[in-house]
Amino acid sequence: MIDLYYWTTPNGHKVTLFLEETGLPYRVHGVNIGKGEQFTPEFLSIAPNNRIPAIVDNDPAGGGAPVSLFESGAILLYLAEKTGKFIPADVQGRAEVLQWLFWQMGGLGPMAGQNHHFSQYAPEKIPYAIERYVKETNRLYGVLNKRLADRAFVAGDEYSIADMASYPWIVPYANQGQDLNDFPHLKRWFEAIAARPATVRAYGLVESINPNQSTIRSEEERKILFGQTASVVTAKAE
Template sequence: MTYAARPEDPAAIIDLHFAPTPNGLKIKLFLEEAGLAYRIVPVSLSKGEQFRPEFLAISPNGKIPAIVDHAPADGGAPLGVFESGAILLYLAEKIGRFIPADLRGRTEVRQWLFWQMAGLGPMAGQAGFFRVYAPQAVPYAIERYTNELRRLYGVLNRRLEGRAYIAGEYSIADIACYPWIVPHAPHGQDLAAFPHLQRWFERIAGRPATQRTYAGVEDVYARPGRPVAAAPAAR
C-alpha cells in the first residue's frame, strides 16, 4: 500500500485499484502530481482478480483502473469511479487543477483527452498486443496497428509544434497521453521521427511526479525474447 501523502483524516484517502498498465499509470501519475493521499489496491490481471465480484461492483466492465473516493465533494458515501478518462475528469474537477476553468480551455483539454481514449490508447494497445503478446505473428495486424499508431504519433507531433503541452498548461490531456507513449519502442515507434513529441515526452519524463510514478514499476512488455519498452529519459 502506498500513500502520496498522509492526511489528518484517513477517510480522505483515495483507493486506487491498480495494475501497471498505461491506463493504470495515468491515474497514479495524476495522484502524484496532485499530491492527493491514495492507497494502492493491487489487481493481478494474470490471476483474473479484475473479475472478482468486489471489483466488478466498482468497475462493471472488469477493467482497471478504478478508484473509490472516501471523501467525495458532496459529502456522501464513498464514490467509485471506473474508466480512466472519467477518473481523470472526476479528480481534476474535485481539486480544480489540471483542467482549465474557462469554456474554451476546458473544451480543448477534453477533446484531447477523448482523442487519447478513443484513438491513441486503443491503437497502441492493439499494436502492443500483436507485436508482443500474440501467441503467433499476424503480419497484417502488426502492420495495420503499427501504421495507425504512427499516424497518431504524427497528429500529436504536429499538435505539439510550438507548444510545451498539449492544451495550454500541463493538464489531464498530457497525463492521459504520456503513459501510452512510454512503450513506444515495443509499439514499433521511433521518437526521433517526431521531434516535437520527443521534446514533450522528455519534459514530462523529467517531472518529479513522473519519476515517482514509474519508480519500481514492472515493465509489462519485458518478456523473454521479446522487445523491452524504452524507459523514460528520467525514470
C-alpha cells in the first residue's frame, strides 16, 4: 500500500495519473496547502521541502522498511522502476524518457508556475513579469509541439512518465495565456491523454479532496503560500 500525500495541483496530479494507470493500491491523504498543512511535523518528516506530493511506500520492492519520497519527478521515477511500467528497459528509451522528465521538472513546471503566480495570484499585476513568463510558457509549448510532430507521445510511441509529468501543466493552458489551437501536435497529444480512463479517474479525485477550488486566494492563504522564508519553515518544523 502506498500512502499519497496530495493536493489538487499539477504536481499532485502527476502521481495520481501513474497510480491510476497501474492500479497500485494507495490511500490519499489530503494536504491543504492553503491552510498550511504542509508545515505540520508529520508531513515535514516525509517532505522536508514542505511541498506536495510525497509518498510512503509501505511495501517496497525487496521488502524492508517503508520508503518515503518527496519531489514529483523522483516519485514518478521510483514508481516506474518499482513496477517496470511507463519507462523503457533499454538504455536509449530510458534516456529519452528521463531527459523529457527533467525538461518538465526544470522548465515547463517552474516557468508555468511563475506564469500562474504573476498572472493569477500576485496582488500586484506587473506587466513585465506577466509578459516574461507568458512568453516563456509559449516557447516551451512550442518545444513540446515540435517534439510531438512525429511521435505519439513525448518519448516515442509509448505513454510514459514523461507524459504524466507534462500533461498536468498543460491542463490550465487558458490561465497561462495559451491557445492549444496554436499547437496542433500538442493539442492532439493533450486530448489523447485526457481521454484515458486513468486520467479521468485521477482528476475525479478533485471533487472529493478539494471541491471548492478557486483562483482567488484570501490574504491569509497568500501569506501561507507565497510568504515563506527560512525562518517560517524552521519555526514550523521545530
